[in-house]
Amino acid sequence: MNKKGFIFDLDGVIVDTAKYHFLAWKKLANDLGIDFTEHQNEQLKGVSRVKSLEKILDWGGISLSDEAFQYQMNKKNTDYLSCIETMKENEILVDVPKVLTFLKKEQQPIALGSASKNARKILKKVALYESFDSIVDGTNVSKAKPDPEVFLIAAKDLDMEPNECIVFEDSIAGVQAANKADMISIGIGDQEVLNEANFVFKDFSEVSIEFLKQLINKQ
Ligand code: BG6
Numbered sequence: 001m002n003k004k005g006f007i008f009d010l011d012g013v014i015v016d017t018a019k020y021h022f023l024a025w026k027k028l029a030n031d032l033g034i035d036f037t038e039h040q041n042e043q044l045k046g047v048s049r050v051k052s053l054e055k056i057l058d059w060g061g062i063s064l065s066d067e068a069f070q071y072q073m074n075k076k077n078t079d080y081l082s083c084i085e086t087m088k089e090n091e092i093l094v095d096v097p098k099v100l101t102f103l104k105k106e107q108q109p110i111a112l113g114s115a116s117k118n119a120r121k122i123l124k125k126v127a128l129y130e131s132f133d134s135i136v137d138g139t140n141v142s143k144a145k146p147d148p149e150v151f152l153i154a155a156k157d158l159d160m161e162p163n164e165c166i167v168f169e170d171s172i173a174g175v176q177a178a179n180k181a182d183m184i185s186i187g188i189g190d191q192e193v194l195n196e197a198n199f200v201f202k203d204f205s206e207v208s209i210e211f212l213k214q215l216i217n218k219q
């Protein structure tokens, strides 16, 4: 039987949390007197909490003491956590269960590859924690996407070679990380934004079972 390693990003791929990250960063930026646009937000998707704050401060031309930096990081996370506190299964993105169920039935190895330190908490909230053979998140990596580290660790965990892995990503940084890891990158979102991906779909309703079978059987 053919096997591929299927690696999923979390925020904006499995669950609809990218909007909460956006709201929390926008509030933080605006409170510091910094403008924050959707275009800038695309550059933060997939990027670690520390790197995201560094970028925002850079855009605003602001520098903070270590203490103030830490304070803002904690504040952002507290705001974000208050958004996800009441999260339930209805925030799983469209047709994600269809894809996970099919891959499980086909006995394909499945991993999570996320930059978030809140990943495990969120997976438990939406009852998907048990759906992954491996979970690699922000607590397991030292280098942020676009570095491929997170996906390379996931491939190793699944006992697959990088070129036998397929990554689903909604972020530019994540697509670049998958490409650097020599994996097939599948963008979930806007074709124009994710144009470096090998394939792009608006969401999983466009990802057919036929397409998944082709990925599994690709030599
Ligand atoms: C990524 C998100 O999945 O995780 C980013 O796309 C976020 O927006 C990053 O900054 C880190 O998440 P957290 O939950 O550890 O702050």
Ligand code: MG
Pocket: 009, 010, 011, 012, 013, 018, 045, 046, 169, 170, 171, 174
């Ligand atoms: Mg994402």
